[in-house]
Amino acid sequence: MLFETLKLYPSWDIEKTAIPQRSRLYHLEPIGIGTPYVESLTGYVQRIAHEHCVTVRRLTITEIAPLMGKEAKLLDESISKVFGTGRDRTAFNGTGLMATNLVGAMSALTGRLDLRYLTLLPWAQVISKRGLLRRHRAWCPKCYQQWHDNHTSVYEPLLWSINTAQVCPYHHQPLQEQCPYCHQRQLTISGDSRTGHCNKCGKWLGNNRYKTVVTSQIKSEAERNRQLNVANNLGELVAVTPTLNYPPNFQKLSNTISTYILQVLKSSIPAFSRQSGMNKATIGLWCKGKVIPQIDNLLVLTHYLEISLLDFLTTDVLLADSKNTCLEPELNVVKQPRKSYKHLDLERKQVLNVVLIEVLKEYPAPRANASKVLLITDRIKTQRKISYFWLDLFSKA
Template identity: 30%
Template structure:
């Protein structure tokens, strides 16, 4: 007689994931490493076992450097499904960012190195649990731990080597892969996080805590409708003004509405400058109230590399018009681009101030250039004719090489149709010779 409470048979231990439904949710990388430790095999052996079962090609040696199992890519989905099938544990995709694949661009920033929070590892040991990797540590736009307010290190405090978290054949979460030292040693030298960095981490933490309760993946249409309402409420429906508000290009915002998806960094920009939480923005929760902009960090605090656009240069229109008159009446012709540089204004503004004068300045420049080109061509034709005459008098056949030896580059440079000009000069000389013959 079978026991109804007996779990189904599975190829791997049916480990329950840690922290599902909280901001400290475990990452799929951590779940994979814990499975390998529980089965007393290396991570490489477990990778080969999964690949063989699923009929995949063998993973490369640098698997952990090239693959982010907690991301939104297809690799994260493949391994989440494979581990769910082999452990009989459902919804292991909750240990990745896959639930947000429709509303967060896959091109979002990925972490350059593997990071961790030493205080979190220490808490795991104090509470008698097994240390594990948090999914929040694998979010590229987050550099701090929201719970402890410290930056996430990427180097072992004992041996100083980076990639010490899980870049090895045998990985025990919480200990260095190189020297075996515990990574949970809190260093006093660890810099504390700023309020803006903590705000970003807290917003992402709310997102990770909520994804366990989401039945279906958030819809892009609902998310963009929420953005549209924010533009209507805050910037009178003007997307260009909204783009300036969030420190982005207006073409980027237009692309989002057409077919694109904002990155996580772009969503954080929108949330910080509109007063809407990141979770409400991505899930498309719409309310009729105007968002509150208090107690939200600035773009410069959130993104230190952010540079505010410089204010447009302003100049006296009457002074610019007077200078245009001087250029128009001057004997020296200048191009419109050169005139804009001299007057320190954009060339389009010259056309706006006085379209007729700007066109006259440009036409005067073109006429001067055409005249110079014609004079240059006439000078080159005379030099080529003299060179051809010398070549014929020496009994040689005129060609480009012979002509280039007799005429300087300054004369021939920029002249088109040299072969035709040499042939014309030869024909002209032959005709003059034949005309002088009795």
């Protein structure tokens, strides 16, 4: 009789596998984080809608609105109650509360924790939101066409939404703000937005075979170089955002401005205002930490100081005796000696009073023009001499 040998097989693990939490929408990775051409938050919303084969309007009303405290039943198929008017929608890529709310909603829907880098939120303490973002959509047709021809994702870079960025840093041509077909400007994001297409007529904006509508002329090579330098400075700023260990502080920025003016340049605030052409009161408010500088003023300031915008906002100025650098403008101004005025004695005052009374008796009254003033002055001098003559005569008698 043959004995069968028993084999020991590995036991089964009947415990349930832990399934990671699923996101409501696709865990779509943003484009270009850590580069000058990082994607904008409004552009990311458009790509999410395209990946789910729905319009931005439908995505906003059914998914985004409830997370932003809006009831979908009350929206009546309009996203204006969620995104606001055209002027308000530019703020979604900026530094304020609207950008914070949209980042929170999209992070909850996609499970992404890096969506704040698609905005300028990390720079909220050192860059004013006033004049920061353009009110209308802007784009580079050559970038659109290049991405389309290379079969890569077409998207909306954050750099295009910044107001002071006027040229494409790669193709060196002005950014467009009007559709070449319907000649209309477009909102930053709308219910019918499609990346690379006109929000009004739906035409493709990347085909550069049409006659380009140039909205901003670059008249000289120097102006072109200046605008390219601005675009490069802004590109460096958005590229370094994910690597910041802590957000820049406004108090530190105000100390930096004071240190550069008063110690590096060895100048006073009024003198620096005259040299740079910037407003003296504005510079003083920066130094005192009362006003956050606007992006265009920061670019003018850094251009004058010959330092990049990124270094100016992030680099420590290590100088001796840097405490209390924000001095009052008058402390560094050489005070001019006051002019000394000769006071009239009582006798001269009486004579001058008699002359002025005689002048006031004239009819019609003398007009206050230059010739009349000179005439009255000569008359006063003449009558003063006559008065002094009679005074001397009576004193000798």
